[in-house]
Structure formats: C-alpha cells, structure tokens
Amino acid sequence: MNATENHAANANERPVLELRNITKRFGSNTVLDGVDIAVNTGEVVVLLGPSGCGKSTLLRCVVGLEDLDGGEVLLDGEVISGAARSQEARTRMGMVFQSYDLFPNLSVLDNITLAPTLVRGTPKAEAEQRAVKLLERVGLADKANDLPSTLSGGQQQRVAICRALAMDPEILLLDEVTAALDPEMVHEVLQVVLELADDGLTMLIVTHEMSFARAIADRVILLDSGNIAEEGDASFFEQPKTERARQFLSTFEFHRAGR
C-alpha cells in the first residue's frame, strides 16, 4: 500500500500534521482555545474528551470544513489553513465521519473510484483495480457492485475508510467512526483501523471506545472545554497525571455500592 511506502521513505521526525494555536468560536462560545498538536509520521494519536469538548470541531478545522478564528494548520511544514483550500491540499488528508455518508447514488466501487478519477485523473480501470484491492483488505470485495443502502452500517463504514484511503492521504482522520453503529458491528470496523495502524498509517482519531483507544494509541490527548487537559502515552489509562483525566476515565467505570 502506498501510504506505507511513503512512510518508509521519509521517516524523519518532522510532524506530518502540526496544529498551532487553533482557535474556534461559535458566536461568543469559544470551542477551541489555542490548541497545539503535532502528529508525526506513522504515529497514531487518539483524541479523548467528554461530549462537546471540541474534538470533532478540531478535526473539522483541520480538514477545512470549518474556518479558523485563529492559529494555523501545517501539513509537511506548509501552512494550508487560511485561504480557501485547494483540491490538491484537501486530498492529502483523508477523513471518515461518524455516519459514513457514502454517496447513495453510486455503487460501492464507484464511491471509491469517484475522487481518484475526478480529482487525480486516474484512469478508470486503474482506479477500479486499486479499489478492489482496498475492498479485499477490509473483506468486502464481493460487495463492489452493490449499492451502499444494501450494506450494513459496519460494512458501509469500512467502505468509507476505503474511499478515504483511495486518495493515499498522508494522514487519516477518524471522527467517532463507530458511534452510529450497532454494538456487534463496532469490532469489525475497529479491527480494520488497527490493521491500518500496524501498516504504519498516520492517524488522528476521535473515539469513545476506551479499549480500542488503549490498543491503538501511540499518544493520547485529553481535550476539555477547548484546551488540552493532558497529553501522554498509553500509560495515560493506568496512571493519569491530572485530576481531570482521572475524573474522565472514571466515567467509563462502574462500581456497585457495598462490594
């Protein structure tokens, strides 16, 4: 897979993605209050935080779906925020949404080949070949010609991941990709994401699945009311440093009084 080759070629420590002082307001409400994050090549960073802490907004700011009120987004050391983002700049980051949002009018295969053929001018046959390979990786090669509406949520989300990967993004952003799924489908999607991490894909992940976060994260960032409350490696889950982090982690545990 191309993403992996890229990583081997420039495995220096310069961050792929760098967020500097990202600020975002909705009216008088400051959602992101000067957030700094750097994601290195091949690194998997997991963003945690209570609902409404600004995690999803942060991802949307990174890909350019929201305008910034301050700060800048750098990709490979190059500022890409500010002016309207070029098609080329957009294709360098992939994003998968909570509700998968496949194009319902297109077959699974066409969903995946649409952007490569339209934006990159990849010949149709070549794009389809690659799409089939991606589908094989997520175990959906037999669904290539089906319409998205005939697939289960978990299957649709796996197709959405393929669709994003088809553009060979330098970094993949995942915004609560399992939040809309039935519990029994969560695993099949997260398994795919774990395999991507093993292949060295750089990712910035927003999730509520704690065991998944623990398994995949090279680094964890806890976001709280627009600020970074704590940042650390996987030990975050066992030994959180701040009171805020302890409090957050305790919301995922259950205790019965008297035991």
Added chain:
Amino acid sequence: MGAEFLFQGATIERLLGGLLVTMRISLFSVAFSIPLGIVMGVLFTRKNRVLHVILSFYLNFIRVMPQLVLLFLVFFGSATSIGINFSGEVASVIAFTLWGTAELGDLVRAAIEATPRQQYWSAYVLGLSRRQTFRHVILPQALRSMIPPCVNLITRIVKTTSLCMLIGVVEVVRVGQQIIDFNRFEYPYAALWTYAVLGLLYFAVCWPLSRLARWLEANNSLRRRHRERH
C-alpha cells in the same frame, strides 16, 4: 341502452385521434418542462438575491393562477401584447410548459436543499470541486428523488389538457362533443355514453401512471428507511 353509435362509423377512431392530440400536448409539455425545470431548480439554489426574487415571483404566480387562466394568458394575451398568434395547441404546450417548469423547478430546488450536509462534507474532504460535487453527487441524488413527483406531474398535465378545448383545441373532449352533436337526434343518450367513454379513456391513461408514481414513491421511501436503519 342507445350506445350503438359508439361502434358505428369512425366514432372510436375519431376519439382515439382526439386522444392522440391530448397525448401530444402532454408529452411535448413534459419533454420541455423536465430540462427547463432542472435548470430552474439549480438556479433557485444559487444564492443570488435578484435571481431568487424573480424565480419566486414566477413560481408563486404559476401556483396561484388556475391552469385555465394560464392558457388564456398565453392564447389570447400573446396575440394582443406581442402580436404572435399561437395555434391553440402551441399555446397549450407553452402554458403547460410554464406550469411544469415551475412545479419541477421547485421540486428540484427542494430535493437539492434536502441533500444531507454530510454529502457535501464527504465530497469536500475527498477533494472534489464544487462543480464536481454538484454534478456527480448532489444532482444525481436530487433527480432520483424527483422521479415519482415527475410521473405525478405528467398525470396532472394529461388531465388538464382537457381544458385546451376551451381555447379551441380539437382534443379528445372536443371530439367527444362533436360526436354528441352529430348523434344528438338519433341517440338521445349520446351525451351520457360519450362522457363516460371520455372518462374511461382518461382513466386508462392516468390510472397506470398514478399507480406507477405510487409504486416508485413507496420503493423510494422503503430504500430510504432501509438506509436509515443501518
């Protein structure tokens, strides 16, 4: 019962000939309305104030006026105001096209606006340009959801063509009247039978179309529900 006249001479052929005129007017009107309606709907979603005011006025004028008034405006108005004498049939096609374009334009607008925002987001992060997004993602979805109302509109236009006789078009109802006049003295029940047959003819055309529209509609919402469940 005195309905023998229906099977005498060329009565049936004449009625079918009239029906042909009816269908011709309907099909031409629909054929013009579909592309014009798509253009109008797309223009409607542009954020251009002037364009919006003009199109809203056009849509609401068409909505408020009875179709018969539109027919009169085109048929009588064109001769007096711009000096062109349209034949009744041409005037009918123009009037129904004006109507169909407005109705379809509004449907296209609504369908485009109903496209979930997430579709735009997905296209954006994949790097599609605005034009590509519209052409390959938004418009195909909008047009698909338009098929049932479009079939419905055809049914309504077919029914409304009966009004064309009031501006002198010899379509199926007018042919029916001629047949009644011709048989008046010999067959006193001519009016009863002829109008019943006319109703039947329209029913034979419109009923399958309504069923089709309903079936497509049910099919669409079934698919939509299916999608939502997952």
Added chain:
Amino acid sequence: MNWGLVGSYVPFFVAAAQVTLYISFGGIVLALLVGLLCAVVRLWKVPVLEQLVGAYIEISRNTPSLVQLFFLYFGLPKLGILLSQEACAIICLGFLGGSYMAEAFRAALEAVPAVQHESAQVLGLTRAQAMRHVILPIAMKQATPSVVANVVFLVKESSVVSGIALADLMYVAKDIIGNNYDTLEALFLLVVFYAIILIPVCLLGTYVERRFTNGR
C-alpha cells in the same frame, strides 16, 4: 391597456368573483364531508364501503374535472337527473375534492400513533368515542396543511365551471374577450381577481405549514 375600460369592467368581475367564491365554498364544504367520511371508512376498513371508496378515489383522481362536470351536466339529465348549473358545479368540485381531502385525512389519521388508539381503548372508550374525542382532534391538526393546499387547488379548479356557462371569473373574462375584444383588460382583471382571492389562502397555507413544522 385602457384603464377606463378596466374600471368599467370591474363591477362585472366583482359579480363573477361572488360566483367563483360561492361555488368554491360549496364545493370545499362538500369535499370536506366526503373526504372525512371516506377516510374513516378506509381507517375502519368497513367491508364493501371500503372498496367503493377506493374505486371512487381512483376515478375522481384519474379523470379530468371538466369531463366529470360535463358528465354531470350534459350526461345525467338523460337519465332524468336534472340539476341546476350551480348544483352541478358544487357537486363536481365536491366529487373531485373529496378524494383529495380523503387522502389528506387518511394520511393524518394513519399518522396518529397506535398508542393513542390503545390508550383510549384501555380507558374504556368505544371506538366512536375514541374517534370523536381523541383521534380526530389529533388528526385534524395534522391534516391542516394538506387541507389548506386542497382548498387552494379547489378554488383554482372552480375555473372549469365556466365550461357549463356559469358566470364565474373565467366566463366573464372569456365573454369580454369574445364580444368586446378588450383582451388585455379582461386578462388583467382576471389575474388580479384570482390573485385577490387566492393569495390570502396561499399565505394562510404557508403560515399554517410553518407553524405546524415549528410546532413539532
């Protein structure tokens, strides 16, 4: 356009507007009654009646109103059923509108959650009581936007009664065009009068629709 002529024709149009309003009003009331009856028959699945109502709705919706009107006015007298022009016009509008109103009511009745029926049943209300005091009030509110849309539709459809020489707006306009050749003046007044009648109803429809969607 000759404004003096326009002024002189206004009284004719005022009289004609009264005919249009009178016919429309009668037709709408009849349509509401027919529609409600049909909707309840279909909801309760009354045998035989249900099939009849089904057939009526298909016929009403899939034939032109002008043909319905001509059948009533020119056809039925041959069977000894003699009706005045006004009666024909009102019955015709009621026949046409009844099916549209029935669909509006049926959709609204079906949208009433089953739990409402069940609650009424558990409370010991008879089916008629439940319908009268629980189901109908909920459904009526739900049906209002479609009903208003049908009202607009019926006022517009009333223009076909000029086909049986009832002196409504359409007929008067046609008369002036045919006899006096004052085409522009007649068309102008025709548009203005329909606008005066229908714009308020349309605005009411938009208002109801908006209130309804906001209220949810």
